Amino acid sequence: MVRYDAGHRERTHSAIIDAASQLMRERGFTEASVGNVMKAVGLTHGGFYAHFADKTAMLAAATEKAFDDSPKNFAALARMAQASGDVGVIAKHYLAEARVGAVASGCPAAALVSEVHRQEAPVQARFRNGTEDTRRALAAAPGLTTAEADHSWAALAMLVGSLALMRAMPDASLNDTIREQAISALRKLAATPNPPQPESPPA
Amino acid sequence: MVRYDAGHRERTHSAIIDAASQLMRERGFTEASVGNVMKAVGLTHGGFYAHFADKTAMLAAATEKAFDDSPKNFAALARMAQASGDVGVIAKHYLAEARVGAVASGCPAAALVSEVHRQEAPVQARFRNGTEDTRRALAAAPGLTTAEADHSWAALAMLVGSLALMRAMPDASLNDTIREQAISALRKLAATPNPPQPESPPA
DNA sequence: TGTACATCAGTGAACGCGCGTTCACTGATGTAC
């Protein structure tokens, strides 16, 4: 056994959180087990309790970590929509083939929605905070949140639902259909109701 | 032990499927264990293998069963939308408080979306068939599928995503917001693009 | 310079439990003779 330099403990701690946040999205809360997570980090399960009080504490930290990038990603997509004048690009990128495949590093809301309600309070709390931050970032997209109406939750629900459905039904042509409809639906949702819409801006 | 009348075996068989389809939605595929399911039926685990080859066979049958009502329910909602002239009623009913609470007997798509991709092929297949049938029923709603555009997948994704999110973030006022946005979004999605829309028909 | 001890991240055996699956069995009834 080596003597550990300063900061070693903290590095191990966040390595555990990183591994957990990926395993969780890929294989669910249950299979993100203490043993599996520690093995992914390259350690044995016994050392776990020097870092976390219990599995729930790890899952809570991992959920928070998983949501770290979501608001940033959606903010970037909202900016792209603004720049291109097409909200459809949000769905186009969020539902891109590569993202559908990358469960472990992808949107935690889509990866965990239907499992979260069974988790303990601390995990649910992080999920909710992360999802609300994500919605807030998406709301910056042009047309989604206006003086007359807010459709940012509906847009998020459609995007998350589409991604989860695409993964649940892995079929290239079906996925293309779902993606295209999401793009078109987002455009329709964000279009101002009264002047007849510029339905298809250049992608 | 009693001598069993004709049809007893078949009744036990479907009681197992019913119990599994409910436990599955409420507590997930993993916790819909052979032991838990048989206990729910009032039997011991040992008798299970007289009815199913393995757990996967049960989950596949339970998934199919869970989707039995979905297309009927959506067809009924589509008819209500037609009759009332408001597609919003679909979201209003699908996302009603009672439905959000009734996970065990509710929409299997919403209850299982983010878990299905980890299940074995037979289970995934039933999920896909059930979801496609459900989408087909929803497509009968006025305005969702027209000559110019089809938004039935987008609408289903938004409804399923909203329901799953509402359960993941149990908070009455947040749930109201999500429901209201879903109603409004559905109306906007189904509205014909050109003549300025009758945005708020009487609910 | 040498010895004794403290530190502390990580190890691995052990615990009780639930899982999916197997299998010898039970016991109430029906059928054969």
Add this chain to the structure above:
DNA sequence: TGTACATCAGTGAACGCGCGTTCACTGATGTAC
């Protein structure tokens, strides 16, 4: 009418395994004297 046997849904002990959690330990280094 009475005996022997077949039927068959369901029982419950047992298997190997992975789970979350506990705990006595290891062993490389730092510190005290």
